[in-house]
Amino acid sequence: MWPYLPDLLATPVPRYTSFPTAAEFGHDVGPAHYEMAIAGVAGDISLYIHIPFCERICWYCGCNTGAANRKQRLTSYLEALHREIELVAALLPQGAKIRRIAYGGGSPNAISPDDFLRLHHALGRQFTFDAPTVSVELDPRSLDRSWVGVLSDIGVSNASLGVQTFAVHCQEAIGRIQPLCMIEHGVRILREAGVGSINFDLMYGLPGQTWQDLHDTLSLASDFAASRIALFGYAHVPHLIPRQRKIDARALPGSAERFAQAAGGHEFLLGCGYLPVGFDHFALPGDPLAQAAVLGRVRRNFQGFTDDPSDVLIGLGASAISSFRGLLSQNEKNSGRYRMMLSQDRLPVSAGKARSAEDQRRGAAIESLLCRHQASVDPAMLQSAMPRLTPYLDAGLCHIDGTTLIIAANALPHARSIAAAFDPYRQDSARRFSSAV
16 A cells, blocks of 8 residues: 655655756757757667647646647648758768657647658658657547558557546546547557557546546556556646646645545556556556566656667657757747748757756666666765655655665655655746646
């Protein structure tokens, strides 16, 4: 059982999909830094392509996305994206090969299947592919049979459906109505297209959500035989995401109920045969993500927990983030300015953070704690973290064995908080991060 220690969960902490986090990005990083980072790339790399559009905008969503309601807007964005592909590919050293491609958003299926196919073929012309694993995020509300051939033709092996919840009253509360038959239809399309691994994105802590609502949703997800399940806690931050003001905060579960939902969801999925990956992902034993977890090879990046082993991720599209050993860089978030910069043949990098050797050491420790629940840390780093670590050590949530910090098996809800002890940039500010659970 997970111990409920509200005092230790009260401080908001980052999700640590990167280190340093995007909260530390500054505008002193620009195209020149990005070009220098790309020049040092070698071997296998991964691509992330961002489509910042959805046919309908959900109230809870914190993604950089807008309504796909104007054809010219989509057309001009794709023209800019194609130009960015050309510019970035021209900078990439010979010998660098693409082994992973992830399409995200927004909703990549907010563009037409033909446009999506042209985009993938453009990547193949400009970059050197080495049998890449291709994954895509999809909105089941706008997924129809016209996508079967496209997903099959480009060899998509992993697809993620934004399900969130099957409870109708919760769907209404977050502005995302999608009947069960819609999810059934989407799963059939993906199976017919030969997609072997299907992920369901689900949430707890939604307005009006009860444990029974979550139990029923998880039960249905298991019945669908979803290969992977990501169970996220809803982060209500309307001061950062204005569209969340449409959600009635009075209907949100309290911290104790929210914790119980997370704990109950974890226990239920393990009972259904899923293996835990990190603290909020789950996978069936035969899935590559579960195999990576068993072998201690899970990584953490902007897509969450992953089996992607590459240290280099190149992001393409508005707001996309690229990750190199010594640099994190982010493209211009505003799609209008993004298009304008590329119309002038300028790389759209507008922010980021140089990663010092110390950043890299601390980032490796944080990633290891989140992915493997233990990390080897040098004495100086451990000593600097002790003021923050002590409450967790005293509570038995972690312990130190020589130079290794080990998180207890029942302390998964505290993993992010424990990892945050090694983050010198962290500020105890509810305006910047979500709750720990």
